């Protein structure tokens with residue numbers, strides 16, 4: 001039987017309705033959730049993501065502010081703007097769209113954001129809170145992946161999860177979240193020999209490599225859940241993920257599509273973190 005699709009658009013709609021209700025309750029108390037989105041430069045994909053974030057904020061009843069700067073903005077000017085937003089009581093979350101131009105150090109920028117407003121969950125303190133099992137902000141993409149897995153109804157306790165990719169923003173936090181949910185977790189990466197040896201033992205595979213066809217049907221245990229974080233283009237320019245969707249859907253029990261899987265959930269979890277930030281103030 002072909003795998004069931006895990007529909008990130010449908011799940012996002014459901015969660016965004018819940019978030020909008022929380023935002024309305026806060027607004028009624030004079031505390032409308034506010035998100036500041038900063039974009040530097042002219043990367044076309046980043047502009048699309050930022051537009052979608054601002055629209056999602058408006059739809060959820062948030063106050064949103066978009067700061068758009070040319071690629072030659074100085075690092076000092078960006079840090080100064082973040083300091084002002086840290087002090088602005090109407091802003092509960094601050095997001096700096098990545099990637100930044102090469103002359104700006106992303107670590108410096110992320111660390112300049114107040115931990116209370118770090119709704120991307122990218123700072124060292126937020127990462128430490130996740131590591132320690134404390135209630136900080138979880139990075140939006142892995143947080144969204146967890147919600148997608150949760151929506152299948154499968155209990156992760158005792159299951160073996162394999163994460164492919166070890167980035168600070170997806171692979172590492174993903175592994176920690178799976179661990180918190182009592183899965184047994186293996187992290188594989190570009191230096192892992194014989195990737196299939198690990199993935200064939202996995203009940204859940206999360207692919208976050210940025211490379212097409214990282215995972216093929218012969219590398220998947222029948223009945224596994226496959227979550228595809230990738231956003232790539234095929235030879236025809238069509239959007240595709242990191243896994244061979246057509247082959248794997250004949251083997252897995254559940255699979256996320258690209259587009260329409262993890263991507264929309266990344267924005268949904270940003271809204272979730274922002275409403276949470278407003279509730280905490």
Ligand SMILES: Nc1nc2c(c(=O)[nH]1)N[C@@H](CN(C=O)c1ccc(C(=O)N[C@@H](CCC(=O)O)C(=O)O)cc1)CN2
Pocket residue numbers: 049095096097098099120140141231239258259260261262263264265266267
């Ligand atoms: N500060 C941040 N920068 C970046 C993040 C992030 O979480 N915080 N993540 C990515 C980009 N990203 C959000 O910013 C993002 C990527 C993709 C999608 C999405 O909805 N994708 C759609 C397809 C869109 C398309 O047609 O191109 C999908 O998968 O269905 C949302 C957000 C890097 N930077």
